[in-house]
Amino acid sequence: MAKIIIDGTEVDVPPEYTLLQAAEAAGAEIPRFCFHERLSIAGNCRMCLVELKGSPKPVASCAWGVRDCRPGPNGEPPVVNTRTPLVRKAREGVMEFLLINHPLDCPICDQGGECDLQDQAMAYGVDSSRFHENKRAVEDKYIGPLVKTIMNRCIHCTRCIRFSAEVAGVPELGAIGRGEDMEITTYLEHAMSSELQGNVVDLCPVGALTSKPYAFAARPWELAKTETVDVMDAVGSAIRVDTRGREVMRILPRNNDDVNEEWISDKTRHVVDGLRTQRLDQPYIRDNGRLKPATWQQAFGVIAEHVKAAGANRIGAIAGDLAAVEDMFALKEMLSRLGVQNFDANHDGAAFNPSLGRATYLFNPTIAGIEQADALLIVGSNPRKEAAVLNARIRKRWRTGKFPVALIGEMADLTYPYDYLGGGPDSLAETAAGRDIFADTLRKAERPLVLLGASALTRKDGSGVAALAAKAAVELGAVKDGWNGFGVLHTGAARVGALDIGFVPGASGISAAEMAMPGTLDVLFLLGADEVDVPPGAFVVYVGTHGDAGAHRADVILPGAAYPEKSGIYVNTEGRVQIANRASFPPGDAREDWAIFRALSDVLGAKLPYDSLAALRQGLFKAHPHLQRIGQIAPGDAADIRRLAAQGGATEKAPFRSPVEDFYLTNPIARASAVMAECSALAERRTALSAAE
Amino acid sequence: MSVRRVAPPELQPKEFSFTAENADWAKKQIAKYPPGRQQSAIIPLLWRAQEQNGGWLPEAAIRHVADILEMAHIRALEVATFYTMFLLEPCGKKAHVQVCGTTPCMLRGAHDLIEVCKRRIHEEPHHISADGNFSWEEVECLGACVNAPMVLIWNDTYEDLTPASFEKVLDGFANGQPVKPGPQIDRQFGAPVGGPTTLKTVKA
Numbered sequence: 001m002a003k004i005i006i007d008g009t010e011v012d013v014p015p016e017y018t019l020l021q022a023a024e025a026a027g028a029e030i031p032r033f034c035f036h037e038r039l040s041i042a043g044n045c046r047m048c049l050v051e052l053k054g055s056p057k058p059v060a061s062c063a064w065g066v067r068d069c070r071p072g073p074n075g076e077p078p079v080v081n082t083r084t085p086l087v088r089k090a091r092e093g094v095m096e097f098l099l100i101n102h103p104l105d106c107p108i109c110d111q112g113g114e115c116d117l118q119d120q121a122m123a124y125g126v127d128s129s130r131f132h133e134n135k136r137a138v139e140d141k142y143i144g145p146l147v148k149t150i151m152n153r154c155i156h157c158t159r160c161i162r163f164s165a166e167v168a169g170v171p172e173l174g175a176i177g178r179g180e181d182m183e184i185t186t187y188l189e190h191a192m193s194s195e196l197q198g199n200v201v202d203l204c205p206v207g208a209l210t211s212k213p214y215a216f217a218a219r220p221w222e223l224a225k226t227e228t229v230d231v232m233d234a235v236g237s238a239i240r241v242d243t244r245g246r247e248v249m250r251i252l253p254r255n256n257d258d259v260n261e262e263w264i265s266d267k268t269r270h271v272v273d274g275l276r277t278q279r280l281d282q283p284y285i286r287d288n289g290r291l292k293p294a295t296w297q298q299a300f301g302v303i304a305e306h307v308k309a310a311g312a313n314r315i316g317a318i319a320g321d322l323a324a325v326e327d328m329f330a331l332k333e334m335l336s337r338l339g340v341q342n343f344d345a346n347h348d349g350a351a352f353n354p355s356l357g358r359a360t361y362l363f364n365p366t367i368a369g370i371e372q373a374d375a376l377l378i379v380g381s382n383p384r385k386e387a388a389v390l391n392a393r394i395r396k397r398w399r400t401g402k403f404p405v406a407l408i409g410e411m412a413d414l415t416y417p418y419d420y421l422g423g424g425p426d427s428l429a430e431t432a433a434g435r436d437i438f439a440d441t442l443r444k445a446e447r448p449l450v451l452l453g454a455s456a457l458t459r460k461d462g463s464g465v466a467a468l469a470a471k472a473a474v475e476l477g478a479v480k481d482g483w484n485g486f487g488v489l490h491t492g493a494a495r496v497g498a499l500d501i502g503f504v505p506g507a508s509g510i511s512a513a514e515m516a517m518p519g520t521l522d523v524l525f526l527l528g529a530d531e532v533d534v535p536p537g538a539f540v541v542y543v544g545t546h547g548d549a550g551a552h553r554a555d556v557i558l559p560g561a562a563y564p565e566k567s568g569i570y571v572n573t574e575g576r577v578q579i580a581n582r583a584s585f586p587p588g589d590a591r592e593d594w595a596i597f598r599a600l601s602d603v604l605g606a607k608l609p610y611d612s613l614a615a616l617r618q619g620l621f622k623a624h625p626h627l628q629r630i631g632q633i634a635p636g637d638a639a640d641i642r643r644l645a646a647q648g649g650a651t652e653k654a655p656f657r658s659p660v661e662d663f664y665l666t667n668p669i670a671r672a673s674a675v676m677a678e679c680s681a682l683a684e685r686r687t688a689l690s691a692a693e
Numbered sequence: 694m695s696v697r698r699v700a701p702p703e704l705q706p707k708e709f710s711f712t713a714e715n716a717d718w719a720k721k722q723i724a725k726y727p728p729g730r731q732q733s734a735i736i737p738l739l740w741r742a743q744e745q746n747g748g749w750l751p752e753a754a755i756r757h758v759a760d761i762l763e764m765a766h767i768r769a770l771e772v773a774t775f776y777t778m779f780l781l782e783p784c785g786k787k788a789h790v791q792v793c794g795t796t797p798c799m800l801r802g803a804h805d806l807i808e809v810c811k812r813r814i815h816e817e818p819h820h821i822s823a824d825g826n827f828s829w830e831e832v833e834c835l836g837a838c839v840n841a842p843m844v845l846i847w848n849d850t851y852e853d854l855t856p857a858s859f860e861k862v863l864d865g866f867a868n869g870q871p872v873k874p875g876p877q878i879d880r881q882f883g884a885p886v887g888g889p890t891t892l893k894t895v896k897a
Binding site: 171172173174175176177183185187188 | 695696697699752765766767768770771774775
């Protein structure tokens with residue numbers, strides 16, 4: 001620790017701190033544009049100038065280390081002043097230079113109201129300009145369908161360049177030219193290809209990079225802001241949903257160092273228009289092959305008719321990837337009361353079995369724990385597409401050095417280099433048996449991490465693959481005291497929660513694959529499950545939000561609430577219990593899913609004993625106490641993984657395939673979004689182009 | 694300084710790759726830097742690409758060099774647009790004249806040389822003459838102030854110019870027999886005009 005005096009207050013900070021960090025530790029606020037905690041230091045905006053005693057000129061506090069300060073003549077701690085007239089004058093000068101070429105178009109700028117330059121000009125700007133020449137004019141650039149550019153406003157902080165090169169790992173942005181003519185662009189205005197590109201909009205301290213889909217849609221001060229969590233992938237990123245009236249206008253990231261830091265993927269951010277289109281806003285009943293609008297009572301009546309006619313063993317329920325824990329809990333409770341045992345949330349056939357223990361399906365090392373890992377084996381997963389934000393965390397760890405990564409599965413650009421060990425379970429068996437070079441690397445590592453993609457378990461030999469991966473983790477020292485390096489990366493936000501509450505086949509129940517076989521069931525409930533192919537025969541009740549595959553197959557549609565329209569618990573891939581808050585209301589006659597089941601249960605003669613979400617949660621917490629610890633992880637038991645490893649099982653030779661063929665279209669909300677469709681088409685063209693080369 | 698962009702597509706060659714000789718040379722340049730730091734060779738490689746392409750740097754060459762050095766295309770473009778000695782648009786086939794216009798040369802008559810350029814080559818800098826053989830631009834100090842005014846054509850400087858001797862230089866390039874580079878008056882390199890003025894008694 002090093003002592004330093006800031007504005008007369010002596011503070012003790014680590015010597016590697018910069019003056020800016022030290023000043024913040026002392027409670028002094030330093031204005032800045034180019035500096036960002038999660039990016040490298042550029043030191044080019046000069047807004048953070050402070051006075052350092054002994055230095056003839058003010059110094060840029062973001063780029064000046066505490067350990068680089070000279071002590072006083074008698075060994076006194078270095079003295080820094082952040083509020084002297086000199087500092088103020090220096091910053092005013094910097095601000096005047098920045099404003100020389102910055103257009104005065106705040107009234108038509110989307111950043112207006114949440115602009116760093118606007119805010120800081122309030123403190124350091126002067127009311128008039130001494131610059132009488134013409135302002136610089138810069139051509140706007142095309143850099144993709146998500147980020148709009150108004151390059152006159154750019155102040156050359158280079159945050160976006162550093163983000164794309166460092167965090168996203170796709171170095172596409174750059175600064176061409178120099179001096180006054182420096183311009184931010186991609187190579188010849190190609191569209192950016194990163195899944196995290198939307199974050200440059202948040203990083204831009206001015207209005208040079210703004211959100212294209214949100215352009216001119218709303219002003220920040222007219223939006224209601226709701227803090228919630230994302231369900232587009234199993235990471236559970238912290239987000240803020242901004243609404244105006246009933247309409248969701250935009251989605252922004254929130255800071256959560258344990259999960260997403262402050263990044264979110266483009267799907268999370270730009271799925272907004274999908275919440276408005278293709279919505280189911282009233283119940284429908286299929287009549288002579290056509291879906292006809294109906295009332296809730298009519299719809300319930302038809303369902304009751306079919307449920308009563310069917311035996312309990314011929315009724316089933318499949319939960320999709322966006323369902324909240326409460327929804328699944330209510331559905332399960334309702335059908336259990338009728339004696340039904342056929343539940344499955346593994347609609348893709350994944351071999352997750354909660355009876356083996358929670359550790360066998362969690363990302364045990366935790367997302368933040370990736371930074372402690374010192375070797376990584378990825379099995380059957382493409383984290384860049386399945387969990388873009390988690391991939392950024394892996395890349396962050398890789399950038400700090402000494403982090404060997406190996407992949408078994410489909411080859412892909414993960415934004416960091418890796419050793420390719422093979423495509424299928426055979427290669428995994430080789431590694432588990434310690435027969436390849438990387439096994440040695442893992443064994444020598446103190447905290448090795450085995451990342452198992454959930455999709456690797458959707459194969460016929462899924463349980464064998466799970467056991468093999470667990471064996472690799474155990475044999476190669478990933479599971480030991482104080483470190484559990486066996487991590488399952490899920491793709492669906494609902495899956496871990498479903499497994500936690502046991503939304504899986506009961507003792508005599510059948511799996512989703514069996515339920516979807518012709519003739520096995522009379523009545524099938526689909527809770528937002530659009531990825532299941534249900535052949536003709538069964539009477540299908542679809543409870544969901546969008547007119548997607550499930551609704552097309554349905555015999556009765558019950559319109560539910562999408563994730564920003566209901567309060568619900570989601571458990572992310574780490575097993576972290578998070579609560580999504582309601583930001584808006586479901587459209588038309590649509591209702592929150594749990595309330596639908598509560599009302600339906602009455603009609604079915606299996607009345608659920610709760611009339612409010614709070615009462616439901618009480619029941620839920622009683623049955624599954626770990627769900628009430630919001631924001632926390634109930635850790636899995638490492639012994640479960642050893643048992644899973646011992647279980648064994650046959651594996652096939654076929655190589656692993658990534659489940660996410662199209663990052664932008666993985667769920668019904670995204671498939672309803674025009675923005676996501678545009679991104680998807682662009683990505684497809686890019687793939688075709690690079691294949692042609 | 695002005696905004697610098699790569700030449701429009703209709704002027705760009707479709708492809709660019711180093712000749713076998715230049716590719717070998719590039720390998721040697723890259724070997725000067727430790728593994729993983731091969732990007733450091735970007736400037737020599739771009740320069741060689743410009744020489745190979747007759748004095749200007751096409752977009753395909755920027756990509757080619759970036760691919761050789763395993764760096765993002767935008768990073769190579771940043772370098773190519775930063776340095777004004779990389780010409781991004783086609784230049785004269787026989788000579789691209791860089792006239793120094795910085796103070797010493799300006800005081801000694803750089804303006805007259807520029808007038809010659811305007812008359813003989815093109816009214817505007819960076820434009821190719823009607824016959825396609827010449828282009829010119831004004832540049833900052835090229836470091837031959839003692840012999841001002843001067844011009845740089847390809848790798849050689851022509852110094853102590855007058856409009857008349859400058860025209861001779863241009864004539865030389867036009868008819869394929871360039872005059873001798875260096876001072877165009879009676880002097881040896883940067884030595885005094887008309888022979889030594891000091892140390893005359895020292896014997897060789």
